[in-house]
Amino acid sequence: MKYSKLVIFKKILDCKKRLIQLHHHSNSGHIGSNLSCLDALVVLHHSVMLDNDRFILSKGHSAGALYITLWSLGRITDDQLDSFSKDDSFFPGHPSGTGIPGLLFPTGSLGHGPSISAGLALASKTQNLDRKIYCLCSDGEWQEGSCWEALIFSVHNKLSNLTILIDQNGLQGFGTTEEVISCSDLTARISSFGVPVLKCNGHDPGQIYDALASPNEDLPKIIILQTCKGNGTLFENKLESHYLPFSSENYNFSLSNLEPVL
């Protein structure tokens, strides 16, 4: 593993800028849930994951953040990225699972990633491969029963090569997670299934790295990223950030708001 604070901060800044531009130019929504998880995606892909590791974006509506992260790794070109949400593209608003190396499955319907990741983790264990599997969920996604099925399975089968990150931005499709279907306290509920849960500030790269780098011991690991939906924009922590594209005012504000936090 390699973690350089300066390098990661610079990467995150570059990625945020490109993400904001991408969503603005394609007039796409979901910017809030992309910005809430981008820091974690950059830290994970640049400082933690090895070549043979696997990543599953269970919260497929953050496809833009994943595409940007792969772009920052040099796996996607600018031209490819600019086809985002356009016709004849491999880069739809939720990943299709085809046409992009390393992007293994179509995701977008919530609650699928944890089980797929458990299967990947089980395969690696069965094949005696030293491969780690990372899966990123949203917090609202844990209203899906299939997530809990996967959690029970992963704990029972001691899938210690599996790490599930949960982007806890507190907002979902039509309200806050607290008022829609509360899973509070999500940390306590998941812990009660017998699995270690780490919490960290999902916009602090150092904390994210420390949580990812901590050993899994003999069980899967859950990391809850406490995040802000649409952070740094005018619709920060607002439901609008889930659906609406940038207005010109919001776009200009969001770009000008990008400053290194060192």
Add this chain to the structure above:
Amino acid sequence: MRKAFASAIIQLAKNPNNFFLSGDLGFMALEDVRSAFGNRFLNAGVSEQNMIGVASGLAKEGFTVYAYSIAPFIYARPYEQIRNDLCMPGLPVCLVGNGGGYAYGHMGPTHHALEDCAAMLALGVQVVVPAFDEDLPAVVTNVNSPVYLRLGYDAKPQGFTVSEFAPWRKILTGAKGNLVALGPLAGVAAQALIDLACEARPNIWAVSKFSDNMVPVSFLHDVLDKNLYVIEEHRAAGGLGMTLASQLFQKNVFPKRYFHRFAIGYPTGTYGSQAFHRKQCGLDSESIKNLVLNNS
């Protein structure tokens, strides 16, 4: 066919790329499978959505996966997982559904599978419905994409010689048109008609795979201007009869008359054995015989 399936699948256990998942089923049937597969056999518990997601992950890493449960629990409960996680990436996973049609009889309607083939065909899953126990070794191999394997009860007459497996097989020769049966109903039809003279009965075709382009040329030659009977323990919508009729229309091949017997659900609101439900649907041996004799 559970035991025949188990015997066939055990032969595949030595291949380290094969993996077996069970949705907590297999008592007095899969114990030897479990032993043969060792750490590549896993009871995934009562969580079919998760089981299919896990199967997709395993398959993505190179395993051919057999995922086993009672039929409705393997195709209906995890339908979106099959669609998104298996079919979109086209992964080699065989969904083994035990008890197609009314085979779970007295267990009640939640355990019956009457629309399974249509549901799977709509997703592009290859549907395989063996007719006889002897078919199992042939149908469990060569899983290269999503497959739905519908198991039932072999109903062939005693002493009946089963020909080598083929997706479409003429298992009995006749001169009065053609009877097409889905899977094990071919055995029921053979029971019904085997004692009739060849001149008085139709050809019986056992269909064990059906898809968008399934009709063999030899069948097309036989069907023109003759009676065609289709029997299936499956709903009419999207089943063998509709699929076959559509293909015959597209090829401008028209039988003289078309008769379709299929699963009509629960017309009296009551429940019973597989034999009871087959009788209600006209899919029992006696009804099939009368269908043919009354329309020849």
